[in-house]
Amino acid sequence: MGRTSDARERILDAACGMIRDRGYSAVGVAEVCAAADVRKGSFYHYFESKQALTRTVIEGHWATERARWIARLTGPGAPLDRLEALFAMQADDLRSEQAAGGAINGCLFANLSLELSTRDPDIRADLEAVFDEQTTLVADVLDEAVAAGELVPETQVRDVAAALLAQLEGVVLFAKLRNDTGSLDGLWDQLRRLIA
Amino acid sequence: MGRTSDARERILDAACGMIRDRGYSAVGVAEVCAAADVRKGSFYHYFESKQALTRTVIEGHWATERARWIARLTGPGAPLDRLEALFAMQADDLRSEQAAGGAINGCLFANLSLELSTRDPDIRADLEAVFDEQTTLVADVLDEAVAAGELVPETQVRDVAAALLAQLEGVVLFAKLRNDTGSLDGLWDQLRRLIA
Incomplete structure (x- = not known):
């Protein structure tokens, strides 16, 4: 600023x-x-409006976050280790946010989804596109895990990816509500069960 | 009205x-x-105010929902079957809402949690109490499942209960965002993995 x-x-x-x-x-x-x-x-x-501003905010925030997601999800290392690194980054972001400002404000995209998705079709479409892309990024790594023999070939990778992102958003919601990062400690263990 | x-x-x-x-x-x-x-x-x-009204709305809505939760979670039937009935009720509520009004408005408590928990300490406390009680209701049934031999004695019932509610809220968030009840079909399968 x-x-x-x-x-x-x-x-x-x-x-x-x-x-x-x-x-x-x-x-x-x-x-x-x-x-x-x-x-x-x-x-x-x-x-043009607060709505136009918000759409640009969503676009810009996801451009930044997308790059961070891709940095964690690609490169050397076993696929599931890279996936773990992605979710560890999410948890660390919330811990840093709490340490810096005292509160956990959570996920911009999830906050706006619950507030606006029944009221603003344009913002809803933007948010759907963000979460669709997140799902694809996670599903691609799960595909790699299947190819590497880390997961069985029958794994429904897109459904599993969606379940992982749902678990993340639910855990972030409760971390925000309780201003408590404790529940983040068990996140990967929960995700591992959803993947298995 | x-x-x-x-x-x-x-x-x-x-x-x-x-x-x-x-x-x-x-x-x-x-x-x-x-x-x-x-x-x-x-x-x-x-x-006295919109805040006071909202606190009364939360209290009244949870009084209604608590009775429905307890009706599903107690009585005859295996503990995990009763738990499945609770989450099936949640999914059916969303399907009914969409069928009646065209949209999925989701969970009042989760919506208000993301909107207000960093801004209104009284409402946050009310919402924390609701979710704490939900966690206890689910944990009690998991305890019964342990006692009945459906789950291993090492099950960390309170952590598992919190994970189940997180998955529910995450799935509801995406159902609302996409106005799509399809993801609800796989909910119990995902919860079963988190329990196992």
Whole structure:
């Protein structure tokens, strides 16, 4: 949010944090502008509406996260070890967030899914695309695990991938609710059972 | 919402649906009053604030749901069969909701958890109490399953119960996002793996 970044970037930085922490409905354009230190006229030069801003936030956040996912899921190492590294990264992100700010704000995509998916078809489509891509990334590694003999050939990789992501989001929900990272310690053990 | 119910009940009925469908921030007292056909003065006779209303909605919804949970989880039948009946009820509720209104609005408690748990300590405490009680109800049945020899004595029943509820909430999140009940079909199979 430094003065060296341009107005559009400052708006996006401010909005990403505010929307993840408080949700869509509770955040107003005026306070995003105040936090980003830009005028409203400038905001509407870059974004047509709060909805358009939110869609750009989703896109940008997933662009960052996608790169981190791919970094964990590709490269050397046994497929299931790489998958474990992905979920360890998710847990570590929440622990870091709590250590830095005292609270666990959870997953931007899941927060917006529960808040908006019955109310905003465009944002729902964006979020579906994010989770579809996540499912594919995980399913691809499970396919590799099957090819490497780590899993039996009968493994329904896409269904298993969806179950793993559901478990992650459920555990993150309870970690956020209780502001407690303890449940993250057992996450991989649970995921391993879902895979087996 | 019929005229035979009193104003307080009409307010609660209207608010429960609106808050579950749209969240806390997006619902205003004025529209709750309009939907319930009561005046604002009457609203504030019964409820100090939207927060107080929401806390009463949570309490009332869980009173209804708790009775349904206990009805499924107690009585004759093998413990794990009763547990399966509980989760089948959850899945059926979502299917009925979609069939009736076209959308899956999901779980009131999970929706409010992601929206409010970092922002409202009172509502967070209410929601924590609901999920703690759910965890205990499920853990008690798992204890029965251990006693009946359905599960090994080493089963960490409270951890397993928490994992089952996490999977449920994650699956409900994706069912809501995709407005697709298909993923509910595999729910018990996934839960069975988490239990094993």
